[in-house]
Amino acid sequence: MIFLRSTAFWFLTLLFMVIYWLVLALPVFVILCLPTGRRQHLLRVLLLGFGLLEVRIVWRIFFKVSFRDLSGGLREPGIVIVNHRAATDAFLISVLGLSMAQTVNGWPMRLPVIGWMAHWAGYLDITGWSYEKLKGRAQKILEAGDMIASYPEGTRSEGKKMNPFHSGIFQVAKELEVPVYMLCIAGNQFMPDRKFRFREFRDLAVRFLEPVPKEEVRECPTAYVLKKKVFRRMEEELAEMDEELEK
Amino acid sequence: MNREEIIKAVNSIFIERFEMDESELTPEKRIADDLQLDSLDIVDMIVGLQQRFKINLRENKEIRNVRTLDDVYNLFEQLIREHPEIAEKLQ
Numbered sequence A: 001m002i003f004l005r006s007t008a009f010w011f012l013t014l015l016f017m018v019i020y021w022l023v024l025a026l027p028v029f030v031i032l033c034l035p036t037g038r039r040q041h042l043l044r045v046l047l048l049g050f051g052l053l054e055v056r057i058v059w060r061i062f063f064k065v066s067f068r069d070l071s072g073g074l075r076e077p078g079i080v081i082v083n084h085r086a087a088t089d090a091f092l093i094s095v096l097g098l099s100m101a102q103t104v105n106g107w108p109m110r111l112p113v114i115g116w117m118a119h120w121a122g123y124l125d126i127t128g129w130s131y132e133k134l135k136g137r138a139q140k141i142l143e144a145g146d147m148i149a150s151y152p153e154g155t156r157s158e159g160k161k162m163n164p165f166h167s168g169i170f171q172v173a174k175e176l177e178v179p180v181y182m183l184c185i186a187g188n189q190f191m192p193d194r195k196f197r198f199r200e201f202r203d204l205a206v207r208f209l210e211p212v213p214k215e216e217v218r219e220c221p222t223a224y225v226l227k228k229k230v231f232r233r234m235e236e237e238l239a240e241m242d243e244e245l246e247k
Numbered sequence B: 001m002n003r004e005e006i007i008k009a010v011n012s013i014f015i016e017r018f019e020m021d022e023s024e025l026t027p028e029k030r031i032a033d034d035l036q037l038d039s040l041d042i043v044d045m046i047v048g049l050q051q052r053f054k055i056n057l058r059e060n061k062e063i064r065n066v067r068t069l070d071d072v073y074n075l076f077e078q079l080i081r082e083h084p085e086i087a088e089k090l091q
Helices: A002-023 A025-032 A036-061 A089-096 A114-120 A131-143 A168-176 A214-219 A223-246 B003-018 B039-053 B069-082 B085-090
Strands: A065-069 A079-082 A100-104 A147-150 A180-186 A204-212
Touching (some): A002 A025, A036 A089, A065 A089, A079 A089, A089 A100, A089 A204, A131 A147, B003 B069, B069 B085
Parallel strands (some): A065 A204, A079 A147, A079 A180, A100 A147
């Protein structure tokens, strides 16, 4: 039964992806002819629309995603730190409704269609680029008014426990003096697993926490202190979310 | 400068720059696995040590091989033995 549901999930997800980008093929072609900054921003908006429709319409057949905004309304361009349990996180962050560039390892940008779009939208290759290049590109995205979503665990944790954070993106936040937002996603540790198989289908929870304002980011003596602060806050919230999901 | 003073000086970097508690800083602690410093944090640590001990560690090959806090203490103990002026500058 789970195998059939899993197959149906991927079939509908991919089918919707093909339909969405086919319908938008002409606008995408026009957008690709625009100057880099404009092109990247518009593609990020289209990617946001794609993610939102997948999560809110296609995936609703299989599970529900509840979203709570505890951020207090600050939307100044900054870095959104996201915990990373499964591949679905890259779509789930769209429930925020903010156009964002994500940091990715090189391989997702080589995936057909969605990977090309991410590449053209200026997604950041966190493992393939030098620190200076990453910071320069991040600065341009933030100046364009968009956010950057990053998964500092580096890889999917596939469990409730977060992997230790890498400091790179926190160093970028410190040097660019931008707020650090926190997005917690709970429930999807096996949706799907590392082999892209769903081991269960259950409702998920997403929470957008109160950010670390830029003044506080600036005051942190090192990126390590900032990452520790963010890690602890997210760990606390995720424990609460997991507990609520178990009820 | 005795070993105790070296430990105190090294630990002060971890307390000031990484806001670690002194009780966490025991010699067997592994810098990467236990204290969770990644490569970028280790650069921060080296910068802090350079400033504290007023020495240049850029050419030092031993610093790249430190794994535990005890390795850091031993390295500075050895450096001070070889270059007593480091301790003089600290006082």
